[in-house]
Amino acid sequence: GQNIDQPTEMTATEGAIVQINCTYQTSGFNGLFWYQQHAGEAPTFLSYNVLDGLEEKGRFSSFLSRSKGYSYLLLKELQMKDSASYLCAVRAVPQRRSKLTFGGGTRVLVKP
Amino acid sequence: EPEVTQTPSHQVTQMGQEVILRCVPISNHLYFYWYRQILGQKVEFLVSFYNNEISEKSEIFDDQFSVERPDGSNFTLKIRSTKLEDSAMYFCASLPIRQEDTQYFGPGTRLTVL
Numbered sequence: 001g002q003n004i005d006q007p008t009e010m011t012a013t014e015g016a017i018v019q020i021n022c023t024y025q026t027s028g029f030n031g032l033f034w035y036q037q038h039a040g041e042a043p044t045f046l047s048y049n050v051l052d053g054l055e056e057k058g059r060f061s062s063f064l065s066r067s068k069g070y071s072y073l074l075l076k077e078l079q080m081k082d083s084a085s086y087l088c089a090v091r092a093v094p095q096r097r098s099k100l101t102f103g104g105g106t107r108v109l110v111k112p
Numbered sequence: 113e114p115e116v117t118q119t120p121s122h123q124v125t126q127m128g129q130e131v132i133l134r135c136v137p138i139s140n141h142l143y144f145y146w147y148r149q150i151l152g153q154k155v156e157f158l159v160s161f162y163n164n165e166i167s168e169k170s171e172i173f174d175d176q177f178s179v180e181r182p183d184g185s186n187f188t189l190k191i192r193s194t195k196l197e198d199s200a201m202y203f204c205a206s207l208p209i210r211q212e213d214t215q216y217f218g219p220g221t222r223l224t225v226l
Contacts, residue, residue: 031213042203042217043155087155096213097143099157099168
């Protein structure tokens with residue numbers, strides 16, 4: 001089976017940094033994705049890691065350790081518009097067209 | 113920037129009725145997906161579709177569900193006899209045939225079964 005765990009909710013202050021952790025136990029691994037989802041809207045792609053290490057994209061960075069089954073998403077210089085759910089998703093099968101398996105999402109609330 | 117589009121944005125139906133949810137994937141994409149998200153729960157995979165046939169389906173995708181690509185642009189999800197528990201947000205996603213690994217999601221159809 002596939003198991004992907006994230007904290008349910010986090011609160012942070014505008015301008016601060018927040019780190020959202022994701023751990024996974026899956027039958028295989030072929031990439032980890034982070035999506036942002038505002039309430040009632042579609043998930044939008046933030047980042048993708050398939051090799052160990054840090055991927056940086058503006059205010060957002062994502063880290064992967066395959067040996068530990070662990071990833072984090074780092075959000076810097078938080079803005080009010082960053083209040084959203086952040087979804088960790090794993091592609092477990094080694095075909096790029098295969099399905100994504102999602103964690104439950106972490107709701108981030110940014111306070112002034 | 114090209115987007116996945118879905119219609120309708122909200123569908124209300126009576127239990128036992130058939131519904132068809134429509135999606136127009138991004139034009140140069142060839143892999144298509146349906147996911148659903150019950151309110152407050154995680155996004156769940158339903159089915160993937162490539163080359164006019166189902167590539168993969170989940171245990172949720174039973175005989176009540178079907179998918180079709182009736183023409184070169186639309187991709188549909190049909191639920192034959194809706195149940196209360198089918199109430200959810202249904203997202204269509206698509207993936208290019210090469211170069212990218214990211215599935216792009218549409219805005220979703222909120223299905224409410226009464």
